[in-house]
Amino acid sequence: PLATKIRKLSTRALEIRIGTNKFKGVGLTGGVLLCNIIFVPEAPSTAMAACIFLYFITLFAIAPPSSSTLETPEVLEKIRRLAADNLQPTLNVWREMQARHGGKKLTMQHFLQTVREMSKTNSGRQMAAFWGIKNNRLFRPRKDGEARYDPIIMRNENVPNKDSAEWSLLSLWLALQEAMDRGVKFPDCLFLYNALDQPMCNIFYPCHTYKFAPPISVIGYNRSLLPEPQLSEKKPPIDRSPGHGDFVISHFRFTGHSGKSPAIHPHHPTIVALNSKGDPEWSQKRQIKQHPVPWDKKRPQLFFRGKAWCSHLRRLGCVRIKLANLTARHPDELNIFGANMPRSVFKQIGKLPSGQRPRLIVPMHEWAEYKYLAALDGIGASSRTIALFHLGSLVVKQRRTPYTEWFYNSVKKGVHQEEFWHSDEDAVDVVHRLRANDGYARQLAEAGTAFAQDYLVKEVMMVYAKHLLEAYVSLFSDMDEYMESVGDPGNSTRFRAQYNRWRTDW
Numbered sequence: 354p355l356a357t358k359i360r361k362l363s364t365r366a367l368e369i370r371i372g373t374n375k376f377k378g379v380g381l382t383g384g385v386l387l388c389n390i391i392f393v394p395e396a397p398s399t400a401m402a403a404c405i406f407l408y409f410i411t412l413f414a415i416a417p418p419s420s421s422t423l424e425t426p427e428v429l430e431k432i433r434r435l436a437a438d439n440l441q442p443t444l445n446v447w448r449e450m451q452a453r454h455g456g457k458k459l460t461m462q463h464f465l466q467t468v469r470e471m472s473k474t475n476s477g478r479q480m481a482a483f484w485g486i487k488n489n490r491l492f493r494p495r496k497d498g499e500a501r502y503d504p505i506i507m508r509n510e511n512v513p514n515k516d517s518a519e520w521s522l523l524s525l526w527l528a529l530q531e532a533m534d535r536g537v538k539f540p541d542c543l544f545l546y547n548a549l550d551q552p553m554c555n556i557f558y559p560c561h562t563y564k565f566a567p568p569i570s571v572i573g574y575n576r577s578l579l580p581e582p583q584l585s586e587k588k589p590p591i592d593r594s595p596g597h598g599d600f601v602i603s604h605f606r607f608t609g610h611s612g613k614s615p616a617i618h619p620h621h622p623t624i625v626a627l628n629s630k631g632d633p634e635w636s637q638k639r640q641i642k643q644h645p646v647p648w649d650k651k652r653p654q655l656f657f658r659g660k661a662w663c664s665h666l667r668r669l670g671c672v673r674i675k676l677a678n679l680t681a682r683h684p685d686e687l688n689i690f691g692a693n694m695p696r697s698v699f700k701q702i703g704k705l706p707s708g709q710r711p712r713l714i715v716p717m718h719e720w721a722e723y724k725y726l727a728a729l730d731g732i733g734a735s736s737r738t739i740a741l742f743h744l745g746s747l748v749v750k751q752r753r754t755p756y757t758e759w760f761y762n763s764v765k766k767g768v769h770q771e772e773f774w775h776s777d778e779d780a781v782d783v784v785h786r787l788r789a790n791d792g793y794a795r796q797l798a799e800a801g802t803a804f805a806q807d808y809l810v811k812e813v814m815m816v817y818a819k820h821l822l823e824a825y826v827s828l829f830s831d832m833d834e835y836m837e838s839v840g841d842p843g844n845s846t847r848f849r850a851q852y853n854r855w856r857t858d859w
Contacts, residue, residue, distance in 0.1 A: 521548035554598025662731030742805035
């Protein structure tokens with residue numbers, strides 16, 4: 354009986370651990386095989402003792418650490434501060450809804466209802482994904498009966514195109530995998546990851562009814578920051594939101610997990626393999642270097658380059674186009690242009706004193722040549738804001754916007770950044786004020802850069818992602834129970850059996 358029990362335990366341990374670390378998995382395999390060969394009733398007691406010793410030593414060697422090397426006291430203190438500013442307001446919204454519904458937590462039926470609702474929308478099928486984590490392994494459930502835990506397969510299958518899949522989906526996937534490889538233990542869960550340029554709550558499905566599960570999104574929404582509507586404008590559905598409905602996570606676009614963007618860290622090996630074309634210096638060439646241009650050498654202009662995307666919310670207008678037109682009237686203060694601008698903008702550019710058409714595409718490292726960098730919304734919040742804080746310049750953020758990212762509540766006006774746009778020409782006034790008080794501008798720039806170096810780095814972002822998913826799971830009464838029934842993604846037979854259940858549930 355003891356031999357049988359040990360064999361069962363060792364086989365189960367192998368089933369759980371083999372996908373975590375290949376090298377240690379090989380060691381466990383050897384230990385299990387040895388047990389199964391010599392651990393028989395006829396075996397001498399010395400052989401049995403040797404087998405038990407080898408098995409437990411091997412199992413101990415691959416056991417996950419109680420805490421990862423990333424989760425140091427210093428990092429956890431940063432997570433506490435970030436969560437208090439950014440995650441707690443979201444939790445409060447859902448707990449207030451829970452209180453209004455008799456204190457009942459969400460159930461997996463709410464999640465399954467969300468799956469069914471999102472399957473009806475084209476945008477949901479294109480840029481939203483249902484992901485899962487089991488035994489610290491990330492997978493993407495699909496109704497075709499196969500799990501996807503290869504990020505390259507996931508990327509190549511994505512709709513509408515591989516480019517958007519790489520920076521919006523693959524970047525988070527690789528970052529979570531890297532965190533797991535570095536010892537961060539994520540909770541077992543299923544979640545909807547929304548990589549769209551807008552939040553989902555009360556746009557794609559009515560979160561305020563408490564009939565759906567919250568999404569994990571790259572862009573959030575704060576209704577209190579939304580400008581009052583024009584008299585001629587109908588109130589959009591998003592205004593029904595009581596607050597921060599989406600759990601907002603970073604998509605890790607500028608942390609080296611995307612080949613389409615420069616990075617503040619060396620690129621992930623998968624990204625290098627996909628994009629370098631054999632160039633050994635490919636990643637190094639695309640690094641965002643700290644303080645590449647001394648403050649006194651920077652030009653005192655408000656700078657921006659980007660495509661002329663317009664917000665989903667009509668009352669916000671097209672801020673990039675407005676400021677490009679403003680640049681034509683104030684070329685000394687502003688340097689804001691972008692690709693695919695309307696013809697009217699280019700007609701205005703022709704009237705500039707230089708008479709030359711400005712460069713519409715400027716590499717990120719050249720942005721550091723300017724003292725003031727504009728953080729402007731596109732369709733939603735601009736994903737490049739993290740990168741701007743690492744350039745040693747002063748970030749001047751668009752104020753009149755309800756869109757938020759995962760760290761926005763932690764950066765303060767007059768401390769880490771400046772803001773503009775109380776009126777249409779406020780950007781010019783801000784530049785005049787900053788030029789008149791260069792010491793103040795430099796102080797803000799240095800504080801913003803210091804904040805970025807402390808908080809807007811992948812190690813902190815990875816651990817924050819773990820705490821965000823733990824908070825998400827805490828809203829469910831039966832997520833843990835449901836995930837117990839999910840087979841190990843590393844065991845295809847058990848996992849395929851789970852898909853038969855999902856086909857019915859989903």
